[in-house]
Amino acid sequence: MPIQIQPFFEPVTGTVSYVLADSVSRQAAIIDPVLDYDSAAGRTRTTSADDILAHIRDRRLTVQWILETHAHADHLSAAAYLRQQAGGRIAIGASICQVQQVFKTLYNLGADFPTDGSQFDHLFADGDTFQIGTLTATAIFVPGHTPADMAYQVEDAVFTGDTLFMPDLGTARADFPGGDARALYRSIQRLLALPDATRLFACHDYPPDTRPAAWESSVADQKAHNIHVRDGITEDAFVALRQARDATLSAPALILPSLQVNIRAGVLPRAEDNGVSYLKIPVNALQ
Template sequence: MTQTRPEIAGFHDPRTGSIQYVVSDPGSGRAAVIDPVLDFDPASGATATGSADALLAHLAAKGLALDWIIDTHPHADHFSAAGYLQERTGKPIVTGGRVVEVQALWKRIYNLGDGFATDGSQWDRLLEEGQSLPLGALSLVAMHSPGHTLASMTLTCGDAAFIHDTLFMPDSGSARADFPGGSAAALWRSIERIMALPEATRLFTGHDYMPKGRAAVWESTVAEQRATNVHLTKASCEAEFVAIREARDRTLPMPKLILAALQVNIAGGRLPEPEASGQRFLKIPLNGLPGAVWG
């Protein structure tokens, strides 16, 4: 009988609320990393690799063989550690094919010039709808899930789905859709596709902000989300969801790291190249997101 239940380990980053995942096929020990975090302190400009190193330590402790390093979308609240993990392991980095649209959008915002490629060549593989990555006896299958960003991608694997920033845990609702290129209507349609998966499908979200001080959690099911998600239970159609989501988004300041993080994350999780002094610099556009709520 074919194994349909991958083993999944989640690693919560309390600084950003992000969840990193290691997903593996129990039979073969083949593994993938999903949404790795490169630590960054905006006050000092310091970067560190503690979060990503925890993934490498887990792989080693469990005797797992890494095949893929994947980002579900260009993140706005943390730096991707895909570039660092590739340097350490030599394994391919992967993201959704529509990242080229995000690159083109943010290239204009950053005024990056002709030297910055917007063809997705910073990754080894771009996944289109329905394409898959082998993982031992399992496969990671791409489902395009725009709304939070243009390039957001859900990955299904056996009885599991990595739903990134579409839905959070049921007590937290859904992800915002007001970033450049975002769309609450598109997010609703992406959520509907996820909710059409079998009811027992395990859903692994991209963030948990521990509302009301509860412990961090990141796993639910389709059935639980349908029955108790605080946004889905209030919205019976796209128009109602869009009204709820857009009203909420109008109150939210931009993530504190968005302008720093996107410059790294549209480049495959690679930091800017050092300048002549050997120092790396981030380029932050002033007034580049007009109308943003002040934090």
């Protein structure tokens, strides 16, 4: 098969990034890349992204796309750095505009911050198709975790973002601004309606001590074993379970640093007159 998938697991945030390549044309897409961030020191590093670049160089790939499944709340995106180093177009779902509007208000970003998604090179609508070399990819709108989540399907592989985790971990939370447990259930059912052999690649894993990190499952695996949405679990039961669990969860450790970068397509805020870029932390504003 022409499709080649290489995962990169970043253990600090539990994030899985991917390089998806077409072996025929050697064109590639990078999915959900991580910019390493030390919150105590306020320091970014590109170690994780440089591992991706090394893979691209070793395989002599050309980057066509840098795909974000959503504006992540648990890590900073390395999309802008990778575009600078390797080219490609940064893309995300068109509903990112809704997310930008919410967080523009939270961070008080001012009139000069546009909320039209123009920070990204391309915005996908549900069902849009695009090429990665000779491979045809499809954007699938899967709101619920946030109002702007996209999954990406290429042949028998679907990159689900935070919508589905491994079956023993279940599903993403739905309590962020604009999140909706009922919408999340319906988005998941859309993915689980795909053929049983369809491979599902998650954006995160938080492995229990009983197993190593993992990120690939199948539609059949999820329908049989997912602790939140396996066959037989109704929408109402899922919503009740998800809402009860979300009420016990703390905010992600990097939500406030990450979102102000990720709604900018991985670009840090503009440096001030001393040449330093500053991240804003709104105090007592996050519910």
